[in-house]
Amino acid sequence: MSYQVLARKWRPKSFDTLIGQESAVQAIANALDQNRLHHAYLFNGTRGIGKTTIARILAKSLNCEQGISSKPCLTCSACQEIDVGRYVDLIELDAASNTGVDNMIDLLENAQYAPSSGRFKVYIIDEVHMLSKSAFNAMLKTLEEPPEHVKFILATTEPQKVPITVLSRCLQFNLKQMTTENIASHLTSILTEEKIGSESGAIQIIAKAANGSMRDALSILDQAIAYSSEKISTEKVTQMLGTIEDDILFDIIKHLIDKNGKGLTDIAKAMEEKNTSFDDALNGLAKLVHELAVCKIIPDQYAESSKKNLYEEFAKKLTGETLQLFYQISINGRKDLYLAPDPITGFTMTLLRMLAFYPASNSLKEKSDPITKTQTEAPEKKSLIPRIAEKTFTAKQDTTNSITNAPTKPKEPGNADFDGDWNVLVSQLKTGVAKTLAQECQFLSYKDNTFHLFLDEKHTYLSQNDYVQKLEEQLINHFNKKLKLDIKIDRVSTSPAIEKRTEKEALLKDAESAIMQDNFVKELISDFNAEIIPSSIEPIKKEK
Incomplete structure (x- = not known):
């Protein structure tokens, strides 16, 4: 007997052996067992995930000599003939090669005749979206009210191309792509049955290369x-x-962290010698960067992964901004790969671009986390008395100037570069996460070139080491000298953001009050039963 390819030899013959489509199988099985049969089914999904296979199993369930059931016997003549593709009452039509209205008319004319030997005459139309508009129109009436002995099963990879009038007449099932784990498990069991040795790493590579298609995997x-x-x-x-x-x-990631340009070019040369696809390499690099970014934000995401330690090591050494940069360079490098003189040049330049734009802050040694440091301080430093003493620096003094009658701001000896007005300082910072962090902080004191701040618990996410470092860098650049931040997590009574929100609310309240007191507005409300929509009011801040 001639060799039979694995995709045909190991094609599932019953719902029990079907892999990865549990939700669709459960719905169909329940309908069969309860005899709640629809006249038309539509299966959609990508290639190789079991659309035609489910259609054939459904045909066996409908025509099994043992009766309608979700578990056909697989031994009767009807089941066996459907398996080998010669059952007279199962008509399969490839819509890709039979697109015309004439083909559809011939099919529908035969539908009116009773089945020759089975219980139902089943029509499986594959790639149904390829039918012409006239062919769809010809089948609409029959599809809506077919003879009792006819069942239509449609399959398509592009359901958006199927007219809505056809979709509305079908029971639709969206089949999922296979997961890598499902594919790998199935391939392992097949190789065990075939008595062929394999390495788990090889099976994983095949499962990933299949991109969710079991047929491609086989x-x-x-x-x-x-x-x-x-x-x-x-x-x-x-x-x-x-x-x-x-x-x-x-x-590659390790050489980027170490700023090892020679190591990156050596990797590219070795890949060329092995005939490795540079397009796949950039695609894999983008996926790895994504996994590292997820690991940085959600450390427990890959807790059970075999590469957990590597993920955590790289995630600590790379900032979120750097990972985002690497991701963008990877996908753009892949997009521009065909424009390069040759693939290795495009790939090498993509890696060197990552190296060239590698942020300088990543090369510095990890700074001590001010949040962690403050949390480990002695308890006596958190008492109310020192806190009140620290707050006295920011309080506006009652002393007034005889000429300007304006409040003066306290200045500490040797700190003439900072006048104690935290709000003004924050307004002078650049936009970004550093400014967002500064706006949510309450200023306590400025001593020994150190800013002592409070950050509310609900904004704890802003206390990440990266954000604190960025704010510290902006303050150093602003004052042109070495400065430090001491941020404690505590309840905040005031901050630039709070004051801004309070000011905006006051302006909005004044604006609403002014509108309600306006005579013209009162006339509109009285004469035309008008309503004022508060969300449409935008206060105008007057220039000082």
Whole structure:
């Protein structure tokens, strides 16, 4: 007997053996067991996820000689003939090659005749979106009210191209892409049955290369079996597919952190010698950067991953802004790869671009976390008496000038560069997360070139080391000298952001009051039953 490819040999023959479509299978199985049968079904989803397979299993469930059931016997003549594709009452139509209205008319004319041997005459129309507009119009009436012995099963990869009039007449199921874990598990069980040795790393590479398609995975597995003489190894599969190993991607990130340009170019040369796809490499690098960014924000996301330690190590050494930059350079480098003189030049320039734009702040040693430091201070420093003493620096004095009658601001000896007005200082900072952090902080004191601040608990997310460092850098640039920040998490009574919101609320209240007192507005309300919409009022701040 001639060799049968794995995709056909291991095609599921019942709902029990179907992989990765639990929700659709459960709905169909319940309908079959309860005899709540619809006259038309539509399965949509990407290639190789089981649309036609489910359609054939459904046909067996409807025509099994043991009766309608979600578990066909698989032994009767109807089940076996459907499996081999010669069941007379199962008509499969490829809409991609039979797009015309004449083909549809011929099909519908035969639909009126009773089935030859089965319970139902089942029509499976694959890639139904390829039908012409006339063909869709010809089938509408029959699709809505077919004979009792006819069932339509439509399959498509592009449901948006199917007319809404057809969609509304069908019971629609959205089939999901297979997960890498599901594909890898299924491939492992197949290789066990086939008695073929394999490495888990090789199976993972094949599962990822399938991009959610079980049929593609089985086709690649067939190729890997033919390519490997004895055992399917990670090295052989990598050579066959030209994919990039995870270790190489981690080496790229490591060389970027170390600012090792020679190491990056050496990696590119080694990849070219192995005929590795540079497009796939940039795609894999973008995925890795995404995983590192997620790990930085949600440390427990990859707690069970085998590469957990590497993720955490790199996430600590790279800021969120740097990871975002690497991600953008990766996807843009991939987009521009075809414009490069050759692939290796485009890939190398993408890596060197990451190196050239690598933020200088990332190369510095980790600064001590001011938030952590303040939390470990002795308890006596958090008493109310020192806090009141610190606040006295910011309080406006009652002493007035005889000429200007304006309040003077206290100045400490040696601190003439900062006059104690935190609001004015914050307004002079550049926009960004540093300014956002400064706006939410309450100023306590400025002593020994150190700003002592409070940050409210609800804004704790702003106390990240990266944000504190950026604010510290802006203050250093502003005063042109070495400064430090001491930020404590505590209840905040006032801050630039709070004062701004309070001022805006007061202006809005005054504006609403002024509008309500306006005679013209009163006449509109009285004569035309008008209403004032508070959200539409925008106060105008007068210039001082």
